[in-house]
Amino acid sequence: MNQSIDVLPDHKKTQLYRLRHSLSHILATAVRQMRPEVKLAFGPPVENGFYYDFDFGDSPLGESDLEEVERRMSAVIKERRPFVREEKSFDEALRFLEESGEVYKVEYARELIDTGVANGDTLSFYSSGDFTDMCEGPHLDHTGEVPKKCFKLDRISGSYWRGDEKRPMLTRIYGLAFESAQELSEYLAMRKLAMERDHRKLGEELDLFVQDNEVGVGLPLWMPKGTVIRDELEKWARETEFLGGYQRVSTPSVTRKELYLRSGHVPYYEDSMYPPMPVDENDHYYLRPMCCPHHHKIYASRLRSYRELPLRLCEYGNVFRYEKHGSLSGLLRVRAMCMNDAHIYCTPEQVEAEFKAVIAMYQMYYGHLRMGNFRVRLSLHDKSSDKFVDRYEDWEHSEDIVRRVLDNLGIGYEEEAGEAAFYGPKVDIQVKNLMGREETVSTCQLDFVMPERFDLNYVDANGERKRPYILHRAPLSTHERMISFLIEFYGGAFPTWMAPVQVRLVPVNAELAEYAQGLEAKLRGAFFRAETDLSDESFNKKIRNAVTQKTPNIWILGKQEMEQGTVTWRRYATKDQKCVPVEDALVMLETMRRDRAMDNFADVNIW
RNA sequence: GCUGGAAUAGCUCAGUAGGUAGAGCGCGUCACUCGUAAUGACGAGGUCCGGGGUUCGAUUCCCCGUUCCAGCUCCA
Numbered sequence A: 001m002n003q004s005i006d007v008l009p010d011h012k013k014t015q016l017y018r019l020r021h022s023l024s025h026i027l028a029t030a031v032r033q034m035r036p037e038v039k040l041a042f043g044p045p046v047e048n049g050f051y052y053d054f055d056f057g058d059s060p061l062g063e064s065d066l067e068e069v070e071r072r073m074s075a076v077i078k079e080r081r082p083f084v085r086e087e088k089s090f091d092e093a094l095r096f097l098e099e100s101g102e103v104y105k106v107e108y109a110r111e112l113i114d115t116g117v118a119n120g121d122t123l124s125f126y127s128s129g130d131f132t133d134m135c136e137g138p139h140l141d142h143t144g145e146v147p148k149k150c151f152k153l154d155r156i157s158g159s160y161w162r163g164d165e166k167r168p169m170l171t172r173i174y175g176l177a178f179e180s181a182q183e184l185s186e187y188l189a190m191r192k193l194a195m196e197r198d199h200r201k202l203g204e205e206l207d208l209f210v211q212d213n214e215v216g217v218g219l220p221l222w223m224p225k226g227t228v229i230r231d232e233l234e235k236w237a238r239e240t241e242f243l244g245g246y247q248r249v250s251t252p253s254v255t256r257k258e259l260y261l262r263s264g265h266v267p268y269y270e271d272s273m274y275p276p277m278p279v280d281e282n283d284h285y286y287l288r289p290m291c292c293p294h295h296h297k298i299y300a301s302r303l304r305s306y307r308e309l310p311l312r313l314c315e316y317g318n319v320f321r322y323e324k325h326g327s328l329s330g331l332l333r334v335r336a337m338c339m340n341d342a343h344i345y346c347t348p349e350q351v352e353a354e355f356k357a358v359i360a361m362y363q364m365y366y367g368h369l370r371m372g373n374f375r376v377r378l379s380l381h382d383k384s385s386d387k388f389v390d391r392y393e394d395w396e397h398s399e400d401i402v403r404r405v406l407d408n409l410g411i412g413y414e415e416e417a418g419e420a421a422f423y424g425p426k427v428d429i430q431v432k433n434l435m436g437r438e439e440t441v442s443t444c445q446l447d448f449v450m451p452e453r454f455d456l457n458y459v460d461a462n463g464e465r466k467r468p469y470i471l472h473r474a475p476l477s478t479h480e481r482m483i484s485f486l487i488e489f490y491g492g493a494f495p496t497w498m499a500p501v502q503v504r505l506v507p508v509n510a511e512l513a514e515y516a517q518g519l520e521a522k523l524r525g526a527f528f529r530a531e532t533d534l535s536d537e538s539f540n541k542k543i544r545n546a547v548t549q550k551t552p553n554i555w556i557l558g559k560q561e562m563e564q565g566t567v568t569w570r571r572y573a574t575k576d577q578k579c580v581p582v583e584d585a586l587v588m589l590e591t592m593r594r595d596r597a598m599d600n601f602a603d604v605n606i607w
Numbered sequence B: 001g002c003u004g005g006a007a008u009a010g011c012u013c014a015g016u017a018g019g020u021a022g023a024g025c026g027c028g029u030c031a032c033u034c035g036u037a038a039u040g041a042c043g044a045g046g047u048c049c050g051g052g053g054u055u056c057g058a059u060u061c062c063c064c065g066u067u068c069c070a071g072c073u074c075c076a
Helices: A015-034 A063-078 A090-099 A103-114 A181-195 A199-205 A224-243 A257-263 A292-299 A348-369 A392-408 A479-490 A510-525 A539-548 A559-564 A582-595
Strands: A049-055 A084-089 A122-128 A131-134 A151-160 A169-177 A254-256 A277-279 A283-287 A311-320 A336-346 A374-380 A414-417 A426-432 A438-447 A469-473 A503-507 A530-532 A553-557 A566-571 A577-581
Touching (some): A015 A049, A015 A063, A084 A090, A090 A122, A224 A348, A503 A510, A510 A553, A510 A559, A559 A577, A566 A582, A577 A582
Parallel strands (some): A374 A414
Antiparallel strands (some): A254 A283, A426 A438
């Protein structure tokens, strides 16, 4: 969609870029053969391929038409049509587009001209055969340069013109394209493999969570095994927060409207909240979409001295957000979630150090979990939007603070305007899931608005009342989102400390059952989640079942082990095994649990 | 919320040119008692998503709804 005609950046000069861009023109050429009346919108190259947006009016193409489109594209490629660039003056360009009825192109051309993005006094067009499109290029020399079988139409879906839901809904056709047939098939194979790790699929297979229509959409039910993972994360957070000087609080999930009028969430974010519940005569209650106002109220419950600051209040709190139906997805986007929330109230002098400490905590968590596949986004306000509070100097000031913290820590980040919270800038950890959809996992926000709205203050050393700053932070995100990413990232294989079943005891035959159960009791006595396979299955099948469930540790018990007081310990991550005396094995397990060893990775040595 | 697609056994899916359905896995029973990824036999499971319509008859065709999937939008 980025069709600015500035000097071409490097990535646009690559052969792959030209290939994908040319294929989007070839796609449009084929589509126009089938629907001569079609109106063209944007058709850029994108990651893994290209797309083109069409307005089909009353005769849309559907999924079943893609095969024919692809056939026609191949025919165009065979014709070796040259791509010819032509510059048209502004007037000429507009006349041409208007005459061909390209209303979307006309709008875009006018915008390029009006905003001065079009440098010089011309707009460029590319023609290949009878198809001409306004386009900055570059393209292949001719359609015959498209390698054989290097592309595939992938999906067809809707998209709004200019990404604006108030404007017409267009039809977008996505294609995959690579420089060779082999790369395409490799990509397809990779994607197929990746889908095996889909948290929705694994969540069901591993019995982690379910959704039930009678309960409601976007309201997952956590099964016993999934709850183990939540509990372990929470336990870790409690320890980490205790060491970080946080204090735990507990606050309710429903609240009077008054609170959200004060915070400003009503009316600004009312659309994203569950509708209010009428209670008593004139009172309305909301399910809370976040915990902050409750924590602010705890802060405000009495006068605070500077000696108490920073005050760090934390809570794994349930929050409820009325997300749009079509955006719900597994655990990734839900309407009820449990958030690793905390609010830090501090003096202006303390802000930087506190922000730094929070970022350090993020680095610790992400480093430990080996979640290296994220980008850091510095989310700033956007002056042209009315979504943000209107306090220019505070924005500049607080954005500087956050930027400075990131710079000092040497953290690479990308700034994005318009992504801030309405009350302040934030640092977001952005992670892509298997489908390539990027979501914010964790966020840390600097808030200069709520202290005033809630009239929060503290008494400084001189006896004067001052406004504190507030940091909002959620490094472990919500259980729902974090665990959805962990499932996919780990392929469902959790480290021992988080695993629903930590040790699966597999007796070689029925005679060993009693011994196995004794060992299980011993493990459970030491608070390990151990299970014995007492089924009548073959030994091979028992191993297979334990492996399929991705149990991190299988303890195999045969006659020899019983006699020697050992276990044969098979690791999931490596398939290695080792015979270990029972007492030693217990100590090793204790160590793994204490250190939260990431033994789901093969390079982690546990013996 | 919007556009498109889908919904058949617990799961993955086949099928019926309109005459109420089948496989594999899983589950149950029995036999087997087994040393590192699937022992064998038998059996039980279905309002073919829900509601209307057309029809002698609808899982199949039409309409409406629900849910799921993909994309768009949104995302404190």
